[in-house]
Amino acid sequence: MEFRSILLGFSLYLVYFVDIVISRHTSSFVRSEWPSTDIPLDSEVFAVPKGYNAPEQVHITQGDYDGKAVVISWVTTSEPGKSEVLYSKEEHKYDRTAQGRYTNYTFYDYTSGYLHHCLVDDLEYDTKYYYKIGTGDSAREFWFQTPPAVDPDAPYAFGIIGDLGQTYNSLSTLQHYMHSGAQSVLFVGDLSYSDRYEHNDGIRWDTWGRFIERSAAYQPWIWTAGNHEIEYRPELGEVATFKPYLHRVTTPYLASKSSSPMWYAVRRASAHIIVLSSYSPFVKYTPQWWWLKGELQQVDRERTPWLIVLMHAPLYNSNEAHYMEGESMRAAFESWFVQYKVDIVFAGHVHAYERSYRISNINYNVTSGNRYPVPDKCAPVYVTVGDGGNQEGLALRFSDPQPDYSAFREASYGHSTLELKNRTHALYHWNRNDDGKQVPTDFVVFHNQYCSVESFFHIQQ
């Protein structure tokens, strides 16, 4: 442990101490709220790009296990067009080509456009790439930056967004996020809320795709599915779950030996990120259970000290909305999260913000055991960021009094950022949307669960 690191640790400890003193906090902030209605279809926020058959709804995600590939996705509407990406390290001088494929789907009376997905691989780390899709006057150009090589001290900044939707609150969240400097989005489920429309109107999937393009075309969004992606509508003859989601979004699940795009893992800089599916089978003996068991065993904290889990339905939540809906998955997975010292579990679902202390309830025993979650230094911090801004509005009723396991909670819109500084420390903020301004509201210094110098500075996070 070099001196600089110790000094940084000590400074951060002081900051953290200040934070902890004011903790276990239910914010009294009253948000001045825009109406929770979706932005109108004809808004320029959803503008269709100019030109015949121009690619739209451009978004990228990580395309492999370690960050040397992206999948670039887009939609064409008049005809399929080429499923091809031109790219290079120099702007406007495209010297490489990748071939993708396209698909489409129907959902009751909606027919999607041509949904293209193109893997661009063998990229160099920490490099800016420019890319071009579409042809002639309709061609469009974007860029992205690859992450640094997987390394325990590689700094990296993630944004965390959940339950986004497409209201003015959603727009505010996205705009604030785009000024945060974060390099990639960990999206914890509930994307377009298209299922809130009659017949799950796919047109609202398209507007959402155009809405997020401003960010998602330039940096990878790591996808987690939420309940609004299930789109199970037997009365419309639509019983294949996650149909629009699975057509529109790709995940690099094969790279982590998953058998389903619904759960997978990626490594990025100093983080190992595990994405779980709240609405797929997860109990013992199911594929997701076997896969997670194997994936946790092969996490190498010497290479990726930060172990982060994403899911939609939170395991800990003291809001009346969706209270204890995560119990089924908690019963299945919590003991592993403690055993493997997961750093943080991010979830969405509840339309408010909440952060827990490091607590666990793994000794709960239906015959004879403990009742309450207890402080547990090996446990993750559970963060709920279901406050992206969708049309369903905020979850305003927290249980009273605030339970011991809950550190901070506030029912307003916002997003989080997690800045991994090195193998021992990370800065975490939750940023409230405050009448148009982004206000850092909850701040924590996370000490890595595997690498932190607990002998010096151990405190209960």
Add this chain to the structure above:
Amino acid sequence: MEFRSILLGFSLYLVYFVDIVISRHTSSFVRSEWPSTDIPLDSEVFAVPKGYNAPEQVHITQGDYDGKAVVISWVTTSEPGKSEVLYSKEEHKYDRTAQGRYTNYTFYDYTSGYLHHCLVDDLEYDTKYYYKIGTGDSAREFWFQTPPAVDPDAPYAFGIIGDLGQTYNSLSTLQHYMHSGAQSVLFVGDLSYSDRYEHNDGIRWDTWGRFIERSAAYQPWIWTAGNHEIEYRPELGEVATFKPYLHRVTTPYLASKSSSPMWYAVRRASAHIIVLSSYSPFVKYTPQWWWLKGELQQVDRERTPWLIVLMHAPLYNSNEAHYMEGESMRAAFESWFVQYKVDIVFAGHVHAYERSYRISNINYNVTSGNRYPVPDKCAPVYVTVGDGGNQEGLALRFSDPQPDYSAFREASYGHSTLELKNRTHALYHWNRNDDGKQVPTDFVVFHNQYCSVESFFHIQQ
């Protein structure tokens, strides 16, 4: 309430009182056990029927919601042959024909025979039907009895078998069951244990099909899937879960408006039977959750007073084997079982027998709630009958002391019978395989949760 009924109720109460006095019992019975190894492939128990392409592995299940249809299933191996059933109410005089379909599948290096499924519908209630499948010298004849019309006082006897496998213990269980007089099997999952063989050898599915034919060709087996049906083997390239199960077994799921053969309901005589899938998605917002919510709402206890739920993994189990594995589903569904006054929940999975009192743990609250299951007169009785006799052997270690929620438990092989006498009373037995003899060991009179005369005789079951 007529006098005869009251008299019957009172007599049964006396019997029950005797039973309750000796209850909360962990049996000290030590079973003289045959080796838990599968019967050899060349045993006559698995004999292939004579003749070219003779239909084998014949089994039937209910084919509709109310019991006026069956699906007849069988396998041919040399060629598909006709997917046709001849049937009639008179023996050897077939005057009606039903057309089925066939399918087959591969599983790694195994290729199945031709798996036929043929719906025979528009049957009369309470009627014996003869049927014939196959052609020429290879034709085979069987019969079945349709249930009485759905009626609150229609008597009916179910057998309950779980975790059967194909050992000599399995054979003993099946032979005892066949002498019980029960009219239909509620099978609570784990069928062939074919997945215990290298590459999930499908040959053991075929032997199992021939093994159960002695019962299943003559009366419907109502199917529930267990963990041994998942057959998720990514290392063999087999990642589609329940592949052999879904090809070999049919369920009348469409008749109960389910979107999956894994969960469904049937009505039979005075019973409404709900089959759940422990290893499919079941949390809030998933198809199984929506379906169960709807199905429970439309149960008509005036027509079918007996509400019975089947699943594989038990919600209450005090054996060390699979302890608390049902917690995830308990968190999702237990409150509904209490709200809708389910009579009995049958499960398998644990290779022992256990019966609970009427208890619930629905007030458990991660923030502030109760810890233990408590007596609850609205709750179901939970019965685990995972003791069919498979090669994995018995689950011999019960928690000590016996928890308050557990009424009777014993680690030996056997099966249960449930005789619905009328809308108020049912006789229930668990029958131990005792060195070749069937010994009624646990006996309870169930008072219907909807119709029983609680004001006269309410006692805690």
